[in-house]
Amino acid sequence: MGMFDWYEPAGVDECPLCRSLLGGWQGKEGPCGLYVFRQGHRIPIEQRVDPGSRGLDSVMLASRLPEGTCEIYCECERGHDWSALATVRDGVWTDTRLTLRTYPHGHAPARWRMALEVLSIAPRAIVACPECADGELAVEDAPDPSGITMRWARCARCRAVDATPVE
Ligand SMILES: [Zn+2]
Ligand SMILES: [Zn+2]
Numbered sequence: 001m002g003m004f005d006w007y008e009p010a011g012v013d014e015c016p017l018c019r020s021l022l023g024g025w026q027g028k029e030g031p032c033g034l035y036v037f038r039q040g041h042r043i044p045i046e047q048r049v050d051p052g053s054r055g056l057d058s059v060m061l062a063s064r065l066p067e068g069t070c071e072i073y074c075e076c077e078r079g080h081d082w083s084a085l086a087t088v089r090d091g092v093w094t095d096t097r098l099t100l101r102t103y104p105h106g107h108a109p110a111r112w113r114m115a116l117e118v119l120s121i122a123p124r125a126i127v128a129c130p131e132c133a134d135g136e137l138a139v140e141d142a143p144d145p146s147g148i149t150m151r152w153a154r155c156a157r158c159r160a161v162d163a164t165p166v167e
Contacts, residue, residue, distance in 0.1 A: 005030045006048055007072045007086060009096035010039040015076035016098070016118040016125045022076045027086070029070035031063040039086070039093045064091050071099070085128060097136060099128040112162040116153055120164075129155035130162075141166055 007025040015022045030037065033055060035044035044060055069085045076082070087095045098118070100111040111130035118125055119139045129135040135157025144150045150163040 008038040020077040025074040027072035131160035132158040
């Protein structure tokens with residue numbers, strides 16, 4: 001029927017870079033019935049179509065996101081592209097991690113710069129590791145060996161680490 005579904009992640013409603021509205025997340029790895037999936041829920045909360053082309057309620061109520069992760073995308077009002085991984089466990093969408101896949105062109109150093117920038121603007125954003133694209137980055141401000149205070153981002157999964165001076 002549709003080509004994609006709509007997604008409503010929890011706690012990711014503004015662009016980490018410009019703070020404009022971040023909505024209209026879409027993904028193609030679910031049932032692709034123009035359903036609206038909301039984080040924390042097991043089944044779609046609605047089907048976003050004209051009343052005339054609505055499917056059967058029983059079909060909607062049987063629709064699920066696949067176990068594991070699915071990638072979702074959106075663009076903020078000022079044109080910053082974002083992608084995120086939605087994690088689904090036991091049929092429930094449990095968490096969402098921003099990935100930096102769309103920034104820019106797949107070079108890890110550029111993704112690290114973007115990750116550190118996002119985390120300095122929005123310290124509570126959940127950002128996926130630029131190296132393994134899966135682990136969640138933890139941030140901490142601490143001095144480096146020469147005594148300069150740095151903001152360290154460390155992957156809980158692959159242990160990759162990068163740092164930028166704190167201004
Ligand atoms: Zn933005
Ligand atoms: Zn990693």
